[in-house]
Amino acid sequence: MVENPASFLDTIGTVLISVLFGPWWGSLTGLLTNAVMGVTTEPSAVFFGLVNVAIAIVTGIIARKFDFKKWYVALSTGFLLSIIAPLIGTPIAVALFGGLNGSGMDLVVLWARSAGESIFASTFISRITGNFVDKILTCLMIMFLLNRIPGVKKIYTQKKDSNHAA
Secondary structure, eight states, X not given: OOOBTTBOOTTHHHHHHHHHHOHHHHHHHHHHHHHHHHHHTOGGGGGGHHHHHHHHHHHHHHHHHSOTTSHHHHHHHHHHHHHHHXXXXXXXXXXXXXXXXXXXXXXXXXXXXXXXXXXXXXXXXXXXXXXXXXXXXXXXXXXXXXXXOHHHHHHHHHHHHHHHHO
């Protein structure tokens, strides 16, 4: 498997379910994703479930209040998530791995450490740079699905209409 260090797209399911069905179903999706990943591929993924819950809550609330089919809503949400995810994930990564995670982004951590930054700041810098691309791209992909895939578009439109009726 080829991994692009700046784009993981690991939250695409959480974001999609949060947009379509709300923050609580998105949170459950995120927690289950991390639990399955923890059992099947990477045991430490379980600890990062909190990040997915935060992503689900923020995305679900935004999708209820604004039209996620608009590019600027998706872009703004991605930008917000790119800050929130590393704010929560950085302390976890520092506690578990000393800030390193075995990816190409470790070079950013090591570079920042050699420049005199703290382990927290170095890890945060590496995580926010990767998340900036990843979360914005994820949200724009979901916006594209909402606009282009008839079944997804129908579910979103029905949910949106029922939220406004209440």
